[in-house]
Amino acid sequence: MTTFIRALLGATAISLAVSPALAEKLTIATVNNGDMIRMQKLTDDFAAKNPDIELEWVTLEENVLRQRVTTDIATKGGQYDVMTIGTYEAPIWAKQGWLVALDDLGADYDVDDLLPAIRGGLTVDGKLYAAPFYGESSMVMYRKDLMEKAGLTMPDAPTWDFIKEAAAAMTDKGNEVYGICLRGKAGWGENMAFLSAMANSYGARWFDMDWKPQFDSEAWKATLTDYLDLMNNYGPPGASSNGFNENLALFQTGKCGMWIDATVAASFVTNPNDSQVAEHVGFALAPDKGLGKRGNWLWAWNLAIPAGSQKTEAAKKFIAWATSKEYLELVASKEGWANVPPGTRTSLYENANYLEAAPFAKMTLDSINAADPQKPTVDEVPYVGVQFVAIPEFQGIGTAVGQQFSAALAGTVSAEQALQNAQQTTERTMRRAGYIK
Incomplete structure (x- = not known):
């Protein structure tokens, strides 16, 4: 074996050994609801677009999730890079300075497409502090x-x-x-x-x-x-x-x-x-x-970044992917339009494919709009x-x-x-x- 080939193989081995370590690991705390479980199954799409980001999931029952993320963020524990939080926590924690503002999720994110009733509950002083994964009444x-x-x-x-x-x-x-x-x-x-x-x-x-x-x-x-x-x-x-x-x-x-x-x-x-x-x-x-x-x-389960995270740019990439119009289309392509996460975007309720597939769409939107916080x-x-x-x-x-x-x-x-x-x-x-x- 020539010195050149030996050196090349050695460099390749080093590269293979190092690349997983170079991947930035995001730890995501989420609730064990069906839409969240489905998201985890579809993250190959995110991985393909972001090979430098590795996802680690912590999936918990609703009461346990609330307890864990509240303790972690209040004590600045830093266990999680992305948290699934509700409409209750988002404005309170934002005012405490505990959350990172999400005012730069990308030009194609279309924050104005978020339903006003849902977006309003996640906004403090004009800035979005949590992105809705699904909304509900x-x-x-x-x-x-x-x-x-x-x-x-x-x-x-x-x-x-x-x-x-x-x-x-x-x-x-x-x-x-x-x-x-x-x-x-x-x-x-x-x-x-x-x-x-x-x-x-x-x-x-x-x-x-x-x-x-x-x-x-x-x-x-x-x-x-x-x-x-x-x-x-x-x-x-x-x-x-x-x-x-x-x-x-x-x-x-x-x-x-x-x-x-x-x-x-x-x-x-x-x-x-x-x-x-x-x-x-x-x-x-x-x-x-x-x-x-x-x-x-009136409620939404949302993705947010705790202020203690050292991986905010990677976390924003994940949140932008998981709460985007494109994610809704991904779910529709795999599971059918009736199964996309509901209650977050105006465009979904103007989508003829969704309205035809989901007999509950109008009732959901009417219920969300009827609730007055x-x-x-x-x-x-x-x-x-x-x-x-x-x-x-x-x-x-x-x-x-x-x-x-x-x-x-x-x-x-x-x-x-x-x-x-x-x-x-x-x-x-x-x-x-x-x-x-």
Whole structure:
């Protein structure tokens, strides 16, 4: 072997040994929802376009994700380069200086195409601090075949009274069919997302204009009482452990007559590869109580960069890829238009291919546009947020209250005691934080 060839082979070996080490590794913390799992399967496309960036995934259950990323960013732990965060965290963390501004995601990113309702919740002082991966409100998903069998017709805009009537008529516990499935798992973003939105439609508030908790009000009593009646009489067993993923599985396997939850679930319950009842699913707006507000929320799961990351340019490349129009087209090419992440871009709801493939598209957009974070409930409130209160203390308060209401569903405390405990816990925290003098 000549000296030249030996040297060339040696150089090649060094190059092969070094190149993986030169790749910049991004650690991405995300939630274990279907759209996020799908994104991980499609990242070969990103890798092909960015061979110098390696992706490491940390995929967590919703409550655990929130706890981990909150701890990491507050302590400047630096474990993650990209975080999946919600509409609640984005403006609060941006104001704390904890997030990197995303005002330079590239000329072709088209930030003006983001839905105003979603973009507004992620913007502080005119700058975007998180890019929406998917946006959602909530709505009623129901079995048209069971509704017909019960001799009922679901209105496009049902009332809570109709929901109760339909739940009773569709329940067939002998065949493990439950009239309604709702979130029961404790968490400010689990059962309290649903219950806060439901409470809004009943005229309940988290706080009055003096920041005094309102769990001792008649409106909250009516909300919790009706929720427990629905679930205890017509819901599945063990519902206090059920969150989004658990109820999705129940609905897909034909166990639920109705499910009121995130609009993003629509593609999963109508996909015949995943859902045994795909051909029978209908959609309606979240219910109301005749007071002018519906029980629908406003949310987005977003990708953001913690200020402590040393890899911001690579992180921006990934976020721009994952939340782009091109990513929607990639999903459509692999999985069909009905399965693209919804609720983020105006252009998607002007796309004839999507509108034809997704019978739930208009209902999703109408629900997102109907939610008003500035005026979430019937009476005036001092806070912003539909199914959450946009103050730093809410994460702890919401989880504590959620535990009380989950315990009431499990039957370990009464509704009255749960409300009393929620009032005392929340009032104590608000006094300590200085909201109440």
